[in-house]
Amino acid sequence: MRFFAHAFTAIAAIVPFSMAQSGTPVAYTDKDTGITFDTWTVSESLSKGGYTFGLALPSDALTTDATEFIGYLLCSSTNATFTGWCGVSLGGTMTDSLLLLAYPNGGDILTSFRYTTEYHQPDVYTGNAKLTQISSTINATHYSLIFRCSNCLQWNQGGKSGNATTSAGVVNLGWAQSFAAPGSPGCPSDISLHYHDNGHNIWAATLKNAPNKSYDDWTKLPQTTVKGSCSTKAVPSSTRVPSSSTRVPSSSTRVPSSSTRVPSSSTRVPVSTTTPK
Numbered sequence: 001m002r003f004f005a006h007a008f009t010a011i012a013a014i015v016p017f018s019m020a021q022s023g024t025p026v027a028y029t030d031k032d033t034g035i036t037f038d039t040w041t042v043s044e045s046l047s048k049g050g051y052t053f054g055l056a057l058p059s060d061a062l063t064t065d066a067t068e069f070i071g072y073l074l075c076s077s078t079n080a081t082f083t084g085w086c087g088v089s090l091g092g093t094m095t096d097s098l099l100l101l102a103y104p105n106g107g108d109i110l111t112s113f114r115y116t117t118e119y120h121q122p123d124v125y126t127g128n129a130k131l132t133q134i135s136s137t138i139n140a141t142h143y144s145l146i147f148r149c150s151n152c153l154q155w156n157q158g159g160k161s162g163n164a165t166t167s168a169g170v171v172n173l174g175w176a177q178s179f180a181a182p183g184s185p186g187c188p189s190d191i192s193l194h195y196h197d198n199g200h201n202i203w204a205a206t207l208k209n210a211p212n213k214s215y216d217d218w219t220k221l222p223q224t225t226v227k228g229s230c231s232t233k234a235v236p237s238s239t240r241v242p243s244s245s246t247r248v249p250s251s252s253t254r255v256p257s258s259s260t261r262v263p264s265s266s267t268r269v270p271v272s273t274t275t276p277k
């Protein structure tokens with residue numbers, strides 16, 4: 001998984017909003033789930049600790065615009081205080097795109113959809129995008145998340161709409177990473193964000209291995225909805241899980257229980273958050 005750092009820097013420096021040049025993907029197969037992604041990696045020199053985003057898409061995504069994907073994020077933490085946050089823009093630019101951010105909190109990865117028309121802390125996205133977690137890992141230096149993102153490739157907020165057109169064979173994406181963790185991290189819609197001081201940029205992601213005929217099978221893998229500790233108005237208590245059953249020791253991998261794959265020896269199984277299909 002390597003990003004073409006030089007091409008990427010050149011594009012950014014010369015024509016930041018032109019997507020003429022492609023970001024060649026690298027295929028990566030997650031060993032626990034068997035999901036194959038196209039991945040793009042930002043080097044350590046551009047973002048300390050590195051950053052990787054991956055996409056898997058429905059098999060017909062190169063002919064019919066997909067509205068959903070299975071995503072992979074691998075992001076960096078500096079130390080126990082500066083555990084960071086990272087994000088992806090599904091339209092490339094920070095403004096007028098659906099943004100997704102993720103951060104480690106306790107044993108969980110918490111996520112939040114955001115949207116903004118200006119370069120300041122993005123608002124909570126009010127559209128119907130939905131994220132369910134397939135697996136996650138957290139250790140001292142990195143956190144990763146494999147997730148299904150439904151209604152994520154078309155968006156609408158405040159009368160403005162946009163989309164990522166997978167049928168074009170290339171999608172504009174953006175990455176951002178912060179050293180500081182979010183403030184007030186317990187509930188993802190209530191966090192305060194520090195600017196992404198561990199880098200940001202846009203790239204034009206060429207789709208190669210992302211569409212896969214196994215995509216529909218992968219959407220049937222057990223998934224969890226991880227909401228954090230939000231007030232009862234936002235989260236019905238029936239969906240909350242006692243923290244003791246969701247905490248995962250560092251360095252372990254979480255894969256939901258009825259996965260057809262054989263979990264690796266370090267895999268822990270979450271207890272009670274499986275989402276009905």
Ligand code: HEM
Nearest residue numbers: 087088089093094099100119120121174175176193200201
């Ligand atoms: C407090 C929160 C945030 C602030 C103050 C902020 C501010 C900014 C500013 C000023 C830029 C332009 C920098 C430049 O061109 O040199 C930028 C770019 C960018 N930001 Fe943010 N940002 C925030 C949160 C986020 C989040 C949550 C995401 C994604 C999940 C994100 C994604 C991006 C991306 C991809 C770019 C590069 C593309 C572009 O310039 O539009 N930002 N941000």
Ligand SMILES: *[C@@H]1O[C@H](CO)[C@@H](O)[C@H](O)[C@H]1NC(C)=O
Nearest residue numbers: 078079080081082083179180
């Ligand atoms: C954690 O990393 C931050 C950012 O580099 C640094 O300012 C802080 O001193 C570090 N804290 C510890 C306890 O090492």
Ligand SMILES: *[C@@H]1O[C@H](CO)[C@@H](O)[C@H](O)[C@H]1NC(C)=O
Nearest residue numbers: 137139140141142143144251
């Ligand atoms: C932490 O996780 C990253 C990403 O999965 C991995 O490359 C690294 O080896 C892990 N570190 C330790 C100490 O296990």
Ligand SMILES: *[C@@H]1O[C@H](CO)[C@@H](O)[C@H](O)[C@H]1NC(C)=O
Nearest residue numbers: 065154155161162163164165
């Ligand atoms: C996607 O966006 C383009 C312009 O960026 C627009 O022409 C097209 O109608 C949009 N497609 C959908 C399905 O919204």
Ligand SMILES: *[C@@H]1O[C@H](CO)[C@@H](O)[C@H](O)[C@H]1NC(C)=O
Nearest residue numbers: 029034035036209212213214
């Ligand atoms: C589809 O996924 C399978 C299982 O991960 C993988 O072996 C295969 O190479 C993938 N196909 C493409 C076209 O990438």
